[in-house]
Amino acid sequence: MEVASGSGDKAGFFTQGRSWLKALPVKFKANMVGMARNIKKLGQEDPRRVVHSLKVGLALTLVSTLYYLRLFYKNYRLDAIWAVMTVVLVFEFSVGATLGKGLNRGMATLLAGALGIGAHYLAGGPILILFLVFLQATISTFLRFLPKIKARYDYAMLIFILTFSMITVSGFQENILESAQSRLSTVSIGAAVCVIVSIVIFPVWAGEDLHNLIALNIEKLGNSLEGFGDEYFKRTGGEESKDDKKFLEGYKSVLNSKKSEESLANFAAWEPCHGRFPFGHPWKLYLKVGTLARECAYRIEALNGYLNADIQASSEVSNIIQEACTKMSRESGKSLKELALAIKIMVQPSSADSHIENAKSAAKNIKSLLKSGMWEDIDLLKVIPGVTVASILIDVVTYTEKISESIYELASKAQFKSVEPTLSPKKLHSGQNQSVKSAQIVNCPDVGINVRESTLPSPPSENSSAPKASKQRMGV
């Protein structure tokens, strides 16, 4: 029996094994198909990723071709390393990040090279040189912990340690001056290729990304808020809406966008003027708007908790507060969407003012409603959820106003165009159109004039600059 069962097991094992082997190609194919779908989605979400990959390939091929043609390089074997390495490590997604890294690398190589040569000649003996390597690596590594240095010069410190060590140590074996000079020149070639390819071919500007991210975040808050009131009272009314309510959760991505906003602002500071953004554009103010938006998102997160709460406002309470609450959420949502649009097309955000006034008057209304005597017979426990929602909404209205103020500040510092009275908000909406958009494009070379006019509140003039600037944006 034992033997039989054993052979049965064996047969089972083989059958299993065979079916597993048979399933293998199917599984492999499914995996590949899944991966291919992921990759396709990745490219469709942001086609700039495909372009970026092609650009990196191009830059690397250019440097390799220079190497193959033996141009520029004296010592073919060693120096190619530096050019290729520079391209791989410096080429980043946005122009600002690439420029920042390139400048960091160039400056650090120059400084470390000079100090390394000095140290080599001063120190003389190998023990002292090794001690100097130890000392500079320790000090530089520690300085990298300083927040200010970490934010903007981290890469420079890394390259400084690298170059200093290699220059001093390589002095043991070879002509130190020649090696330092060849290193500097190949690093410069690599960095120059990166920067030129990055700027000339479909440039991705960190500043523009920051601008769009802030506008998008505020729009998401607006969408979530605008729908909240209706959804909440529908649910308390017992209706179950089954359509896609994903837009209600749009605010969630705003909760954790602090890091990306900060790094984009850091990169943007390295960028020259481009498209609609002159040199010296107030990037830091975007961070201020972003922080307020995030604080508003925390309130919306609290509100959203009430959408799915066990205890819902009773229908009596709902009837009383519904109108004012819906108005508060709808109007502040609308005002946020207007503010987002104003940022997007760079005009003064005055079209949001009326919505903010409406939201504020609704907040006033609900306060006086709650003051009135109509609550006396109502069980307070049933009042709580509705009243809490109302109270958080009042808070949200306050934040909407703060966001609006910060955007006004941004608009005046960045000289956003003021909307003519003839351009009604409706027209503006349909008018995410070419005329408004192109009218906003600042001519880059006029920056000097813009700066001189910066004491005036009026926006920069825009003659026939639009085509030129948009051409520049396309990177021709």
Add this chain to the structure above:
Amino acid sequence: MEVASGSGDKAGFFTQGRSWLKALPVKFKANMVGMARNIKKLGQEDPRRVVHSLKVGLALTLVSTLYYLRLFYKNYRLDAIWAVMTVVLVFEFSVGATLGKGLNRGMATLLAGALGIGAHYLAGGPILILFLVFLQATISTFLRFLPKIKARYDYAMLIFILTFSMITVSGFQENILESAQSRLSTVSIGAAVCVIVSIVIFPVWAGEDLHNLIALNIEKLGNSLEGFGDEYFKRTGGEESKDDKKFLEGYKSVLNSKKSEESLANFAAWEPCHGRFPFGHPWKLYLKVGTLARECAYRIEALNGYLNADIQASSEVSNIIQEACTKMSRESGKSLKELALAIKIMVQPSSADSHIENAKSAAKNIKSLLKSGMWEDIDLLKVIPGVTVASILIDVVTYTEKISESIYELASKAQFKSVEPTLSPKKLHSGQNQSVKSAQIVNCPDVGINVRESTLPSPPSENSSAPKASKQRMGV
């Protein structure tokens, strides 16, 4: 007159200039003193930073010394670059990050070297080789956008591009097999030096940092909550407390800790067993606890808004709800602090249960209070702030319970020790003492046994393992 005033201006200019020059050394000194103070603070906040800097210095000096002694290196000039570069780029603050980067670099170099040699021999002509460089750089760069690859293998992709390009391109000029082999061996030496120095000398474990960070965050939430009730009703009572209330704002750092938690968990996955953490410790569960803690922090942020609100609860309302609200905030604060302590010393978090029960009964109380008829003559507007605070606190109590559940899950998966009934909570507190702490230290080499016992709910045995493990933690 004009001339006189002109000369007066000139004199003024010179006086100004002179006083500016005089002030220069003072200013410079003040700047230097300020910077020195910053640097000192940086070291005092976390002395491991100083140790890390010294370790980097040491690793770099070791590699340089090997180079100087001409050990291992065949081609002195070229190969030193790879060892020095590996140390500078791979050495990170924690063991996990260093190991992850080292393994990434080693594997990528191996794979890219093999493929590069293959490509070189298959392609033959330079045009085809340059095309292959372009192709692999484009594809690899694009794959770096895949979230899964970006999280764990970003550095490997970078090194793959670098090595493949350099191996294939350098084939134009030299013996490709020799260059690939020397590159691999020097990279290995550099990576080995990094890993050994990182693990042997005062190792910093990302896993331990994650463990402590989560415990600290929950403790901060607890501190903020515990003090909130008293502070709120003091202020509504018109009292202005002037002492330092910074601990109330401790929760703020929890709002934005998502990124650091995620990267620590990523690094921890690379680490071998160490100290109290066996291999296969459930690091992902820490992220779950962290997410719940953050959601709780959003609620506390909303609560905090009411501390400084214009409209405060009236004293009549305060009198009614004060007791229950204070109890809710105090008890959920205490339970969070117990939970944090339980994580810290790795015991089952049962000491928090009673506090959670207290908080829940207070929440029940306030619900029935609000149901009672005593509210009928009160202006509802004055009720709102107090009632909202109460309502958010009820929400916070719910989250406290969720956090507790997730920590129970962590405790059972990670086999935290259960507290004996003789060990009263009080004893536990005074007992952040050696006996409990050292009793928790798992003997690393016993991991196999722990795994086999993992179906049992009992904690791992701890014989005389403590001294050994703690010795290992000190890195001897």
